[in-house]
Structure formats: structure tokens, C-alpha cells
Amino acid sequence: MFSPSHFTAVVLFALFASVVFGITMRETPNRMVRYGAYCFVLFVGSAIVLSWVMYFIAR
Amino acid sequence: MAATPNPQVSAAKSAQGFVYLPLIAGWLVPGAGHLLLGKWVRALLLAASILGMFAIGLAMGGKVYAHSGDILDMLGLAGDLGNGVLYFLSRTLGLGADSVQVTTADYGTRFIVVAGLLNVIAAVDAHNLRTGRKPL
Numbered sequence: 001m002f003s004p005s006h007f008t009a010v011v012l013f014a015l016f017a018s019v020v021f022g023i024t025m026r027e028t029p030n031r032m033v034r035y036g037a038y039c040f041v042l043f044v045g046s047a048i049v050l051s052w053v054m055y056f057i058a059r
Numbered sequence: 060m061a062a063t064p065n066p067q068v069s070a071a072k073s074a075q076g077f078v079y080l081p082l083i084a085g086w087l088v089p090g091a092g093h094l095l096l097g098k099w100v101r102a103l104l105l106a107a108s109i110l111g112m113f114a115i116g117l118a119m120g121g122k123v124y125a126h127s128g129d130i131l132d133m134l135g136l137a138g139d140l141g142n143g144v145l146y147f148l149s150r151t152l153g154l155g156a157d158s159v160q161v162t163t164a165d166y167g168t169r170f171i172v173v174a175g176l177l178n179v180i181a182a183v184d185a186h187n188l189r190t191g192r193k194p195l
Contacts, residue, residue: 001118001119001120001163001164002115002118002119002120002163003119003161003163004119004163009119009163009166012112012115012170013112013170013173015108016108016109016111016112016174016177017108017112017173017177019104019105019107019108020105020108020109020177020180020181021180023101023104023105023181023184024180024181024183024184027193027194
């Protein structure tokens, strides 16, 4: 069974979802790439921020 | 002098034929809707993303939902059905876990559901391209 770390799972999820969001939510290839990258950064960035928030809450 | 394209004429042209074909094809096979419209790069990227997400979900030991009385399972089933042929194939071949045992399997279950939801978004995008709501 494939058992990625939590962070790897987040990155894979963000990558696949961002590709689909980029293609479907924008009209030109340039804007698709930019929006896909924006979504990817937001997905991964928010996961990192929330992880640190939970780390400090748990202490 | 070159004639400027009339948006009404191109919209009427794009409405000819069976307009739901890219929607249905895109739902059944990820990326097929865009492929029918000649958008093969987008089709390949969508297919790779959705198939990849579905396959990784299965590899992580994710659960493939079946019909049951539980309302949460019904929601999961609705998401899984978005995968089209992939869902029916996995049910037929007995792929996917019956119950979730470990954390990664729970993530895998979400991967499979989200792959289905993303496939629905992609199929609707193909429909919008076909009807002219989104420019080709």
C-alpha cells in the first residue's frame, strides 16, 4: 500500500486540484498557468499555516 | 477585406449537433470532453490529474463507496460517481478497501471522492466550451 507522509499527500492533492482549477476557471493558457500556480501556493501555504497553528494550540 | 467573426453566428454554429456529448463523454472518461473539442493538451492534463488522483487514492487503500442507508456514505457515493467509468470499473473489479483502517486510507478515500468532483467540474467546462459560454 502507498503510504505517503501527510505533507506529500497535501502536495499531491494540491497539484492535481490546481491543474484542474487552472484549466477550468480561466480562459487563456497564460492565465490558466498563473491561476493554477496561485491555487497550488494557497493549498500548500494554508496547510503549512494551519499545521503551525495546530502545533501551538496543542502545546 | 477580412470579415470580422460575428459572435451570434459562431454561437449558433457551436450550438449545432448534440451539445451534451462533451459533457457526457467528459463525465464517463476524464478528459474525453475536451479531446472531442480538439483541446488535447487540456484533455491530457485533466486526464492525468483525475486518473492520477483516483489511482493514488486506490493505492493508499481508499474506500470506494457503495449504496447504503447512511447519509454520509450517500454523499461519498455521489462524489465517487463523478469518476464515471472509473467508478464502475473499480466496483466491478473489487478495487478499493471495504473499510478504512489507517489514516492514509482515509486520505485515499478523500482523493477518490475529490477526483470525482474535479471530473464533474472538467465535464461542465467541456460543456461550456461546446455551447460557446466559454471561448474555445
